[in-house]
Amino acid sequence: MADAETPAGPGTPRDVPDQPDAALLDAALLATLFTQSAVGLVVLDPQLRLVRASSLVDGVETGEYLGRRFTEAFRLDDPDGSEQLMKRVLAGEGPVRDRLVRGRLRGAPDDREFLVSSYRLDGPGGPDAPALGLLTAVVDVTERQRARAREAALAAVRDAVGGSLDVAATCRAFADALVPRFADLAVVEVVDDVLRGADPPVGPLPPGTPLRRAASGRCDTLRDAAEGEREDGDRERSAGVTRRLPARTPYALATTDLRARLVPLGPGTPWPDTDPDGARAVAETGAHSLIVVPLTLRGAVLGLVSLYRCGAAEPFDDDDLSLAVAAATRAALGIDNARRYEREHIIASTVQRRLLPQAERHQAAVGTAHVLLPGRDSGCWFDTIALSGARTALVVGGVPGEGLQSAIAMGQLRTVIQALAGLDLEPAEVLARLKDTADRLAQERAALPPADALRSEPLSAGCVYGVYDPFTRTCTVARAGHPAPLIVGPDGRAVALDVPEGPGLFSTDSALFAPATVTLEVGSLLAFCTAELLSGDHAAERITQTLARPGRSLQQLGDDIVYALPDGTRSAGAALLLARTGTVSDHLVATWDLAQDPTTPATARVLVRDRLQGWGLDEDTVEATELIVSELVTNAVLHGTPPLRLRLLLDSTLTCEVHDGSTASPHLRHARTVDEGGRGLFIVSRLASHWGARHGPDGKVLWTEQDLPGGDS
Numbered sequence: 001m002a003d004a005e006t007p008a009g010p011g012t013p014r015d016v017p018d019q020p021d022a023a024l025l026d027a028a029l030l031a032t033l034f035t036q037s038a039v040g041l042v043v044l045d046p047q048l049r050l051v052r053a054s055s056l057v058d059g060v061e062t063g064e065y066l067g068r069r070f071t072e073a074f075r076l077d078d079p080d081g082s083e084q085l086m087k088r089v090l091a092g093e094g095p096v097r098d099r100l101v102r103g104r105l106r107g108a109p110d111d112r113e114f115l116v117s118s119y120r121l122d123g124p125g126g127p128d129a130p131a132l133g134l135l136t137a138v139v140d141v142t143e144r145q146r147a148r149a150r151e152a153a154l155a156a157v158r159d160a161v162g163g164s165l166d167v168a169a170t171c172r173a174f175a176d177a178l179v180p181r182f183a184d185l186a187v188v189e190v191v192d193d194v195l196r197g198a199d200p201p202v203g204p205l206p207p208g209t210p211l212r213r214a215a216s217g218r219c220d221t222l223r224d225a226a227e228g229e230r231e232d233g234d235r236e237r238s239a240g241v242t243r244r245l246p247a248r249t250p251y252a253l254a255t256t257d258l259r260a261r262l263v264p265l266g267p268g269t270p271w272p273d274t275d276p277d278g279a280r281a282v283a284e285t286g287a288h289s290l291i292v293v294p295l296t297l298r299g300a301v302l303g304l305v306s307l308y309r310c311g312a313a314e315p316f317d318d319d320d321l322s323l324a325v326a327a328a329t330r331a332a333l334g335i336d337n338a339r340r341y342e343r344e345h346i347i348a349s350t351v352q353r354r355l356l357p358q359a360e361r362h363q364a365a366v367g368t369a370h371v372l373l374p375g376r377d378s379g380c381w382f383d384t385i386a387l388s389g390a391r392t393a394l395v396v397g398g399v400p401g402e403g404l405q406s407a408i409a410m411g412q413l414r415t416v417i418q419a420l421a422g423l424d425l426e427p428a429e430v431l432a433r434l435k436d437t438a439d440r441l442a443q444e445r446a447a448l449p450p451a452d453a454l455r456s457e458p459l460s461a462g463c464v465y466g467v468y469d470p471f472t473r474t475c476t477v478a479r480a481g482h483p484a485p486l487i488v489g490p491d492g493r494a495v496a497l498d499v500p501e502g503p504g505l506f507s508t509d510s511a512l513f514a515p516a517t518v519t520l521e522v523g524s525l526l527a528f529c530t531a532e533l534l535s536g537d538h539a540a541e542r543i544t545q546t547l548a549r550p551g552r553s554l555q556q557l558g559d560d561i562v563y564a565l566p567d568g569t570r571s572a573g574a575a576l577l578l579a580r581t582g583t584v585s586d587h588l589v590a591t592w593d594l595a596q597d598p599t600t601p602a603t604a605r606v607l608v609r610d611r612l613q614g615w616g617l618d619e620d621t622v623e624a625t626e627l628i629v630s631e632l633v634t635n636a637v638l639h640g641t642p643p644l645r646l647r648l649l650l651d652s653t654l655t656c657e658v659h660d661g662s663t664a665s666p667h668l669r670h671a672r673t674v675d676e677g678g679r680g681l682f683i684v685s686r687l688a689s690h691w692g693a694r695h696g697p698d699g700k701v702l703w704t705e706q707d708l709p710g711g712d713s
Contacts, residue, residue: 040138043121044070046131048086070136074114076103086118090131095119100141111314115139150323153182157327161334165341167195171215174305174331179217182323183307185285188215190295190303190335192242197343200300200336205245205255211303213241219310245304246275250292255301260293260328262321265308282308289315293328297336305331344403351407356381356414364390364651365470365584369554371562371576379406379461380530380575381414385421388694388703389657390470390584390649393421396528396577397463397482405454412441413461413505424694427465427478428513431502434463435480438505461505464528468520470583475526478515480505483534490523492548524581525557532574536566547578554578590648596637604633604646608656615650618709624687625656625706631680632658632702635666641699653689654706661699 034041034054043052050066050073070086071079078101085096096118102111116139121132156177164170171188178186189211194200201209245252249271250261263269265288272279281287287308295303305328309316316324356372368384379399387393395417399409416437420430438461448455462482468475477485477497481504487495499516503509525547534540546560558578590611594600605626612622629646636644640660649655666681684691688704695701 040140042070042136042138044086044134044136046090046133048083048134051133074101074103074138076101077111082116086134086136089118089120089134092120092127092131100145111312112140112142113145115141146319149181150319153178154323154327154330156181157330161331162337164334165338167335167338167342168214170331170334170338172217174327174334175215175217178307178327180219182320182327183291184219184310184313185287185308186215186217187213187306188295188303188331189243189305190214191301194302194335194339197339197346200297200302200339202299203255203258203294203296203301205294205301207247207252208244209255210242210244213243214303243277246278249275249278250290251275251278251304251306254292254294255304258294258296258299258301260291260321260325262316262318263290263292264288264315265290286310289313291316291321291324293324295328295332295335297332302332302335302339347404351404351411357383362652363392364649365582366392366394366468367554367580367582368392368394369558369578371558371574371578373562373574373576379410380573381410382528382575382577383414383418384577384579385418387421387467388424388655388692388705389647389701390651390655392468392579394466394468394485394526394528394577394579395421395463396530396575397461398530398575399459399461401457405457409441409459409461413438413463417463417465422692424692426515427467427476428502428515430465431463431478431480431505431513435503435505442506459506462531463505464499466526466528468526468579468581470581472519473522473581473583474517474519475581476515476517478502478513480513481507483529483531486527486529486540486544486547487518487520488525488527488544488547490521492550494544495520495524520581522581522583526579526581527561528577528579530574530576533561533565533576554580584649584651588650592646594633594644594646596640596642596644598637600637600644601630601633604629607646608648611648612654617654621654621706621708625654628656628684628687628704628706629658631684632656632704635680635702636660636662639664639666643699652708654708655703656688656706657701657703659699659701663695663700665693665695665700666702 034052037054039054041054042050045051048070050068050070053066071083076082082099082101085099088094089096096116098115098117100113101116102113117137119135120127121135123129123132157174160173160177161170164173167190171190175186175188191200191205192210192212195212195214245255250263254261265282272282282290285308287310289309291307293305293307294301295305305324307316307324357370363384363386366384370382372380372382379401381395381397383393383395385393385395395414397410397413397417399406399413413434417430417434420433425433438459442459445455445457445459460481462480464477464479464482464485466475466477466485475487475497477499479499480502482501484497484499484501487497489495495518497516497518500514502513503511527543527547529543533543542564543561546564547557549557549560552560558576561576590607592604592607594604608626608629609622612625617625625648633644633646636658640662642661643659645657645659647655647657647659649657681691684704687706689707690705691703693700693702
């Protein structure tokens, strides 16, 4: 019986297959590398001449290049720099890996980009012996680099477009993102009505629709050429030019069927004959490739973008066309968002303007001027309100935020404060009642349906309210979440006014408003301004220094303050109200202290007639005033307490004031036929255009205003 096969143990030798000949293996390896590798391989001798090359180098047979220098075969943009690197590799300084170079093979139609790696071929003597040559790997990465460039251009558009709510700025950002990384020249045109805030027309774009150039960008080479042309008297086509697209051109066709176009430009191009201006621009820039993309969004046409490549730049291809379409889609969205904001901003600004005073109002003893800076904040307001007794109310406020809702809230608050001012209330009480109104507006907004976006928008507002009295030369100020006014005396020195800050109009704080009163010299300047003007370092000092400039009118001072503003202030919007204090001329005022006596009404009538005749007023006005004064003085004698004072003030209207020490206010009532009294104030209300009562620490004042013949009411 044959012995069983004994399995081999760990130390038992096995039969080893025959090893292939090393020389044969090397030959097979080299043959495979030089015939099948997708990487171009080139063997160079020590003089950097091609000794051997793979059959595939950029897809072109390389037999014709053998014996030529590497830089001659590939015609690199920087041959000297590349040769120096290779010589250092030959000298044993280490290999060069993945160096990006640009060039072209001899006879190839266009430039290519290569990643070149070079390795030293050591001889039998090793690294210390002279090198046998170089092994150079050449990888054509042209398409990869182009794809990266397209991705970078599209990423630049995504990053740059959409950050601004200004149509022109959005178009400029779009053009800057594409030039020079994607195109040598970019022109962005927007439908003219769209730039004005109108809805874009639904495509196709009607023939003859005007397009305005919103932005353009040139690479440095074209920009330098354009500068030289302008020196020769030829002006560059700049932003703001309006044109109508010529028919039978790629521009018109793109806005007709809303499809992008890749258009080669050359001597045989037929359509430039119908567009002489476009043909001239193409000739001047050397453009040879054009992409035209309509700026569309949901079927509406916002404009057109034209991209050109010029000179030695590679022509656009289909992949470039796809990128241009994607970039234009992003730009169209950004332009439409900016257009919508611009439209709302225009509406809000228009509403704001209509709600503000339309002309400077004459005040008896105060000169005023204002500056309103348009911007994002559409809730700024100012006002000057003539009060009884030649007093003037000065108001500045703001509803932070932008858009129509801020302008509407501003109009509501301004209307309320005008009504409150007419009640002759003290500044602190005016703001307290204004805050009550603001609280009700906030409650109405909070009661909106949950789906209403307005419900979640926060409400805030501030206001400063001051009253200047020319007879006492005092200014009483109260503020609600708003900066205090700045005051500069006639000598140029700042006047301190410490006004406690009250709660904002829409805040939940229920603190009381505390007024502050300051006595001013005639000729003092007051600056009521919104918080934006006081932002930044030393803003208050800058404004007070400007107000101290001698010999400047109020309007000039307001302009000087604007000129001195730091960058960025105007973009937010702001309001400034300036006032210069004065007095009432003595010859236009008459004041008498009267006795608390039954004969006083008759005495008052005599005094009034004499004064009004001295002022040259007509007899009808004199008789009406006599009757008014008689009724008011009689009421003060019967129901008031000393002291009793009568004052006449002649301005655009005739004002009568009767002061007594009682705090009780009379009220208008309709007397019955058999009643012996109760007709005094009714008669006064019929003879005067306005009448009212105001209270102070020492009593009350009943006042009337009468329109004068030929005077402003």
